[in-house]
Amino acid sequence: MRILSGVWSGIVVVVFLLIVIGGSITLTAMTSTPVSLSSALTDPYLISVIRFTIGQAVLSTTISVGLALIVTRALARRAKFPGRRLLILLMGLPVVMPVIVAIFGITAVFGKRGLLNELLSLLGVEQSFTVYGLTGILVAHTFFNLPLAIRLLLPAWESIPRENWRLASMLGMSSRQLFRLLEWPSISDRLPGICLVVFLLCFTSFAVVLTLGGGPAATTIEVAIYQALRYDFELNQAALLALLQLSLCTVAALGLLKWFRVFAATSGRKVDARDRPDIHSTIGKATDFFCIGICTIFLLLPITMIFYSGIRGPIYEVISDPILWLASARSLIIAILATVISMLLAMGLIKSVRFLREKTKQQKGAELALTIGSMTVAIPPMVIGTGFFLIALRTHTLAHATLIMIALVNAIMVLPYLLRSISPPYIQAGEQYYKLCRHLGLSGLQRFRLIDWPIIRKPTAFAIGLGGALSFGDMGVAALFDTDGQITLPVMLYHQLGAYQFNEASVTAVFLLLLCVSFFWAINQIIGR
Amino acid sequence: MKTPKLLTALIYGVCLSATGSAHAETPTLTVFTYSSFTSEWGPGPLIKKAYETRCQCNLKFVGLEDGAALLSRLKLEGNRTSADVILGLDTSLIAEAQATELLAPHDVNIADINLAVTWSNSYFLPYDFGYFGFVYDGEEIQTPPKSLRDLMLNPDSPPVIIQDPRTSTPGLGLILWARKVFGEDDIGAWETFASKIVTVTKGWSEAYGLFLKGEAPMVLSYTTSPAYHRHIENSERYRVAMFDDGHYQQVEVIARLASSKNPTLAQNFLEFMLSNDVQKILPTTNWMLPAVKTGQALPEAFKESEIPKVVLGFTPEEVSANRKNWIKRWLGAVAK
Numbered sequence: 001m002r003i004l005s006g007v008w009s010g011i012v013v014v015v016f017l018l019i020v021i022g023g024s025i026t027l028t029a030m031t032s033t034p035v036s037l038s039s040a041l042t043d044p045y046l047i048s049v050i051r052f053t054i055g056q057a058v059l060s061t062t063i064s065v066g067l068a069l070i071v072t073r074a075l076a077r078r079a080k081f082p083g084r085r086l087l088i089l090l091m092g093l094p095v096v097m098p099v100i101v102a103i104f105g106i107t108a109v110f111g112k113r114g115l116l117n118e119l120l121s122l123l124g125v126e127q128s129f130t131v132y133g134l135t136g137i138l139v140a141h142t143f144f145n146l147p148l149a150i151r152l153l154l155p156a157w158e159s160i161p162r163e164n165w166r167l168a169s170m171l172g173m174s175s176r177q178l179f180r181l182l183e184w185p186s187i188s189d190r191l192p193g194i195c196l197v198v199f200l201l202c203f204t205s206f207a208v209v210l211t212l213g214g215g216p217a218a219t220t221i222e223v224a225i226y227q228a229l230r231y232d233f234e235l236n237q238a239a240l241l242a243l244l245q246l247s248l249c250t251v252a253a254l255g256l257l258k259w260f261r262v263f264a265a266t267s268g269r270k271v272d273a274r275d276r277p278d279i280h281s282t283i284g285k286a287t288d289f290f291c292i293g294i295c296t297i298f299l300l301l302p303i304t305m306i307f308y309s310g311i312r313g314p315i316y317e318v319i320s321d322p323i324l325w326l327a328s329a330r331s332l333i334i335a336i337l338a339t340v341i342s343m344l345l346a347m348g349l350i351k352s353v354r355f356l357r358e359k360t361k362q363q364k365g366a367e368l369a370l371t372i373g374s375m376t377v378a379i380p381p382m383v384i385g386t387g388f389f390l391i392a393l394r395t396h397t398l399a400h401a402t403l404i405m406i407a408l409v410n411a412i413m414v415l416p417y418l419l420r421s422i423s424p425p426y427i428q429a430g431e432q433y434y435k436l437c438r439h440l441g442l443s444g445l446q447r448f449r450l451i452d453w454p455i456i457r458k459p460t461a462f463a464i465g466l467g468g469a470l471s472f473g474d475m476g477v478a479a480l481f482d483t484d485g486q487i488t489l490p491v492m493l494y495h496q497l498g499a500y501q502f503n504e505a506s507v508t509a510v511f512l513l514l515l516c517v518s519f520f521w522a523i524n525q526i527i528g529r
Numbered sequence: 530m531k532t533p534k535l536l537t538a539l540i541y542g543v544c545l546s547a548t549g550s551a552h553a554e555t556p557t558l559t560v561f562t563y564s565s566f567t568s569e570w571g572p573g574p575l576i577k578k579a580y581e582t583r584c585q586c587n588l589k590f591v592g593l594e595d596g597a598a599l600l601s602r603l604k605l606e607g608n609r610t611s612a613d614v615i616l617g618l619d620t621s622l623i624a625e626a627q628a629t630e631l632l633a634p635h636d637v638n639i640a641d642i643n644l645a646v647t648w649s650n651s652y653f654l655p656y657d658f659g660y661f662g663f664v665y666d667g668e669e670i671q672t673p674p675k676s677l678r679d680l681m682l683n684p685d686s687p688p689v690i691i692q693d694p695r696t697s698t699p700g701l702g703l704i705l706w707a708r709k710v711f712g713e714d715d716i717g718a719w720e721t722f723a724s725k726i727v728t729v730t731k732g733w734s735e736a737y738g739l740f741l742k743g744e745a746p747m748v749l750s751y752t753t754s755p756a757y758h759r760h761i762e763n764s765e766r767y768r769v770a771m772f773d774d775g776h777y778q779q780v781e782v783i784a785r786l787a788s789s790k791n792p793t794l795a796q797n798f799l800e801f802m803l804s805n806d807v808q809k810i811l812p813t814t815n816w817m818l819p820a821v822k823t824g825q826a827l828p829e830a831f832k833e834s835e836i837p838k839v840v841l842g843f844t845p846e847e848v849s850a851n852r853k854n855w856i857k858r859w860l861g862a863v864a865k
Contacts, residue, residue, distance in 0.1 A: 031605070045860065100735055104742065112727070113743035132728045207731045210693060211739075214728045217864040227695040230597050232853065233604050233625070323569055386605070393609055480598075487592075491564070494594075497734035498565035500757050500816070502741055 006359060010352020013345050014372055020412060021246075021379055024387020028229075029239035031390065041244075046224065053203060053220040054248065056134065060141035060202040065195055067142065068149030071295045073183070074288035075150065076157035077279045081289075087296060088154070089521060091147035093303055096469040096516045098490050099207045100497065101509040105302035106140055106212070107131065108309070115301065136212030141205065145198045147299055151466075152194045152420055155459055156187040159428065162275040169277030178278055192256040193370065193420050199256075200249055200377040200416070221245045225380050235386070242383045249378035253371050257364070303513075309503075310510030318507040324492065328515060331472050331489040335519065337407035338414065338471035339464050345411065346418035346463075349373050353423060354430045370423055374416040384409050385480045402481045409477045414467035421463040422456055429455040461528030465520035472516050489515070557587040558794045561599055561612040564592035565815075572807070572814035579806055586794055595732070596698055600626055607631065613789040614798055616656070620780045620842065621701055623653055624849035633787040635799055642803075643822045644780060645840040653782035656802045657817035660776035660837050661702040662752035662769040663689065664737075669746035673770035677710045680770070681722040688727045689747040690736045694856050697732045698779070699749050704855050705848065706777035709841040719862040726863070752776060752835050753816045760813055760830035775839030781817060 041047075078084070094102065109115045110131040117128045131139060164182055173181065206222040213219075221241055228238035278284060318324060349369055356366040388405045392398040433451045437443065442450060478488040487495065489512050496505035567573035567590035577588045591612070593599050600622050603615060608631060618626050626632065632652045642648045644658055663680065665673050670687055674680035680689075692700035707715045727745040730736040740748035747770070758764045783802055785795035801807060808819040813828055818836075843851075 045857070100738070103735060104738055107739060107742060107744055111739075111742070111744050207735070210696070211728055211730045211735050215723070215726060215863060216693060216695075216729055216860050219864070223693075223695065230601055231695060231701075233601050321569070389605060393606060398611075480594075487564075492568075494734065495564055495568035495570070495592075497738060499568055499570035500737075500754075500761070501570060502738055505738075 006355035007352040009348035010355075010369055013348040013352075014369060016345070017372060017376060017412070020384065020387075021376065023391075024379070024384045025239045025242055025246075027387045027390045028235045028242070028383055031235045049219050049221060049224055050244075050248070052218065053222075056137050056141075056209065056218075056220070057199050057202040057205075059134075060138055060145065061195055061199040063138055064142050064145035064198050064202075065149050065191070067295070068146050068153055068194075069187075071146070071291050072150045072153040072157060073179070074291040075154060077276060077284070078288050078292065087292075088151070089517065090303065091151055091299065092466060092469065092520050093147075093513060093517065094144050094299060095148050095466065096473045096520075097144075097306075097513065098473055098493060098509070101306060101493075101513075102140065102143065102302070103208060103211050104309075104506075104509075105306040106136075106143060108305035109301045110136070110139055115305070132212060132214035134213070134218075136214065137205075137209050137218060140208045140212050141202045143299065143302060144208075145201060146295065148201075149194055149198055150295075151462065152197075153187060153190065155421070155425065156190045157183065159425070160186050165275035165277065169275070173277065175278040175284070178276070190420075190424050193374065193423075196253055196256050196371070196374055197377065197416050197420055199252055200374070203249060203252075204245070204378060204380065221248075222380055226382065229382055229386065238383060238386075242380055245380070246375065246378050249375060253375060257367055257371055306506070306513070307510055309506040313503040313507035315507050318504050318511065323487075324489070324508065324511070327487050327489045327492040328511075330486055331515075332519075333403065334407050334410060334478065334488060335468040335472040337403065338410035339468040341408060341411035342414050342418055342467050343464060345415055346373070346422060349419065350423045350426050354427050357427060358430055358434055370419055373419045376412045377416050379412075381409055381413055381477050382480065384412060385477045389481065406478050406481050407471070410471035411467075413477075414470050417466050417470070418463040421459045421466075425456045425459050426452060458528045461524045461526075464527065465523035468523065469516040469520050472519060473512065555585065555587060556791050556794055557589055558584070558613050558791055558798055559589045559591065559611050560614045560616050560798070561591050561593065561602060561610075562616040563595050563599055566590070566617055567592035570814070572810055575810050575814065576802075576807055580798065580801055583801075584794065584797065586791075588798075596622055603631060604629055608788045610786060610788060612786055613791050613795045614783060614785050616783040616802070618653070618782055618784075619698060620778075620782070620845055621698070621705065621848040621852065623650065623782060623845035626784070627652055627845075628849075631786055631788065632784045633789070633792070635784065636796065637799055637803065641821045644820060645778060645837075646842060648780075650782075650845075653784045654799055654803065655780045655782050655820040656807070657811045657815060657820050658778060658780040659817040660752040660778055660840070661699055661706060662750060662754070662771070662776055662835075662837075663747050664740070664750040664754045664767055664769050665747040666740070666743075667766050667768050673747075673768070674772070675770075676772045676774040677706065678718075678774055680772075681707065681711075681718045681725075686725060687747045688725050688745045689749065690727050690739055690745045691729055691749040692733055692736050693729045693731060694859060697730075699733055699736075699751075700729070701852070701856075702777050702779060703749055704859055705843055706841060708851075708855060709777065709843065710774050716858055716862045719859060723863045729863075751779075751816065752837060753812075753818065753831065755835060756812070756828075756830040756832070757816055760828060769835055771835065771837065773839070775841040776837035778837075778840050778842045780820070780842075 075084070107114060110129065111117070112128065120129060160182055168178055168182060203220070204222050205220060206226065209218050209220050210223060221244065225238050225241045225245070228234045228241060353366040353369050356369070357363060388409060392401050392405060429452050437447050437451060473490055478491055489508070493505055493508045493512065496508055562573070565571050573590050573592070577590065580588050593602055596618050599615060599617055603610060603612070603626065606612070610631070615626070634651045635654045637654055639648055639654070642655060644655060648655055663674070665687065674683065674686050680686045691703055694700040694704045707718060711718045728739070730739070733750065736748050737750060739745065752769045755768050758767045783799055785792070785799060789795045803821050805823055808821050808823045809825065811817055811819050812831060818827070
């Protein structure tokens with residue numbers, strides 16, 4: 001009974017997620033005539049699609065997370081330099097960009113007429129660089145996920161207490177020893193979770209893969225799901241493919257789960273990387289700033305190009321359009337609703353996960369619950385959306401529940417980000433102060449307010465900001481539910497593009513990005529300080 | 530003297546709710562359409578204004594992503610749909626929409642319909658049409674290909690960006706176009722053409738945006754695209770390559786739903802779509818050609834030379850029967 005009282009919130013969330021995921025797939029499947037599983041799985045086309053999907057996702061994840069490790073370490077070693085905070089803030093941008101905006105930004109740098117090719121021809125290189133193909137997919141996925149991985153990894157480095165650094169310098173540890181003995185134990189417990197989120201994002205990537213992949217050979221399962229749902233109206237096939245995607249991702253998740261390591265509880269509270277013994281050499285400094293510099297150029301050039309074309313657009317006309325503000329307001333409402341719902345789901349789950357770890361030492365069970373929460377990325381939002389739509393249709397709530405449903409789908413989609421950034425510090429706080437709390441008789445809200453909150457407020461602010469900004473930039477789901485002609489900002493952007501208003505759209509894109517950054521920044525100011 | 534006050538309030542309240550319900554009796558006509566039709570730059574807002582002044586009704590547009598989203602929404606909602614009218618399906622989706630048996634015959638006199646082909650469908654009414662075409666950058670290409678055959682087979686033809694037939698209407702249009710021109714040999718043509726394809730995008734916006742940014746000198750779009758640049762931007766830079774072997778025609782249609790609670794209103798709206806008032810605004814808002822002779826010339830930006838001489842098209846039944854198979858064959862030829 002005592003166990004039940006500690007895990008009920010988690011059970012509620014897990015059951016809710018399973019019902020939503022299972023229910024939307026089942027409902028979608030039931031709406032059309034069944035297709036045979038065996039005939040679908042032996043289709044050579046589908047097999048090549050599956051192979052391609054997995055291949056590009058593994059490659060993209062390896063590159064993104066691999067580079068993130070290098071850059072994050074450099075960033076962690078250089079705890080203070082001018083522009084560091086701004087750089088980290090700007091790193092939140094790629095993740096929240098509408099895909100089409102990112103595509104335009106990336107091709108402005110790496111495309112046929114991009115900066116890179118201009119530089120090459122300036123240097124007298126005859127051969128021009130072609131981005132379309134696997135290169136394009138990898139570049140784009142690195143652009144999206146490298147900053148995300150950095151943002152998720154950085155807190156792991158920053159959680160290493162200064163006592164450890166001091167001890168290490170007394171022992172005269174080399175940089176490599178520091179990594180092996182201090183840094184790796186601290187980051188390795190987060191790494192599988194981060195890899196999983198990045199992998200799922202790349203696995204389910206769609207428009208980027210199609211457009212920058214150069215042709216239909218670059219097709220992910222998500223493309224096939226879209227095709228089945230939208231153009232062939234074979235809902236059953238769509239549901240089947242969604243299920244297939246979910247199973248493949250589950251296999252990947254279980255593989256990573258196996259790799260999952262026990263949290264290394266570190267003691268000591270003061271955190272300051274300036275006590276590291278290995279940051280004073282010139283070579284170290286040079287390599288760190290080289291890594292940070294390259295990464296900055298790679299991320300900021302496309303962003304700069306997006307801003308550049310936005311600034312040259314008809315700013316006044318776009319900004320003075322009242323529909324832009326109405327759409328922004330609607331997007332903001334969706335973002336706030338989605339964040340609140342997602343936060344409730346995340347806390348419900350994380351609370352139980354910590355309880356499992358503290359009271360029952362159920363490490364694997366705890367990680368399994370977190371994994372289920374992360375798997376939501378593997379379900380195409382269009383399938384969840386279709387499921388919700390069918391529910392609303394049958395319960396005659398379509399006209400009233402639109403906003404809630406868009407928010408709910410978004411909340412489910414951003415849940416993994418919240419889980420992956422809040423759970424490590426929350427669990428660590430538990431491990432560190434569990435005994436103290438028991439001594440002092442702190443529990444419940446009091447424990448949360450006095451012990452947990454100060455530790456998790458920064459990552460929570462990051463997660464809420466990111467989740468909100470992501471829902472703000474959402475497009476697919478909002479368009480699916482339209483019942484009254486009210487539009488969100490990303491939908492408005494697509495309207496402009498559809499009406500040849502490419503210059504106007506580039507202004508709207510910048511406006512959207514600025515709003516996302518402001519939202520992100522405001523949340524961090526309010527909560528994260 | 531509290532009672533009279535309360536009474537006044539009550540009476541006032543009753544009156545208010547009475548006028549409220551009187552308001553509610555103003556019928557609302559719900560039209561499902563694609564989003565660029567109803568966006569502030571499309572014809573939607575103008576049509577709404579014009580129609581509401583004459584019908585004593587509310588006209589409500591629901592804008593979905595594209596024609597395919599429209600059809601799938603219709604199928605999802607079935608006879609529970611709140612739509613009275615569905616506007617914006619094209620010829621390649623007609624057969625499947627008709628198969629849902631959710632539609633009612635239009636009963637409109639179609640004598641005035643002026644497409645390049647004769648129209649006989651009794652459920653769908655064409656309101657505008659266009660042709661797929663390859664738009665090129667005049668600063669990059671001086672001598673554009675003269676025919677689809679030339680474009681797809683000539684090793685010197687320019688690189689192009691096209692759309693995916695699995696996710697976009699023009700993409701599917703090109704499959705049908707090539708099939709019409711090459712017949713059974715389309716696969717060979719696609720295999721040759723594949724090396725010229727810079728990339729295949731999810732939708733028209735990605736493709737056209739990349740084209741405008743110089744990623745390729747040519748893009749699959751509509752023959753009316755140059756008219757936009759001329760009319761709005763006063764630019765002659767973007768042109769369309771007119772092909773001797775023809776252009777594939779896309780006809781956009783409207784239909785009313787059998788489940789509609791406002792059949793007369795829906796019927797009137799169908800007729801209104803063919804009226805001069807609507808037809809004359811379609812070219813410069815929807816960038817398509819009017820389906821009815823308006824009696825007045827097209828805006829100056831639309832050039833006679835950009836109207837195809839040879840018009841190609843499959844019947845909706847042919848498209849519906851072969852679409853999947855042809856896309857599959859296309860994948861086999863292009864995805865390597």
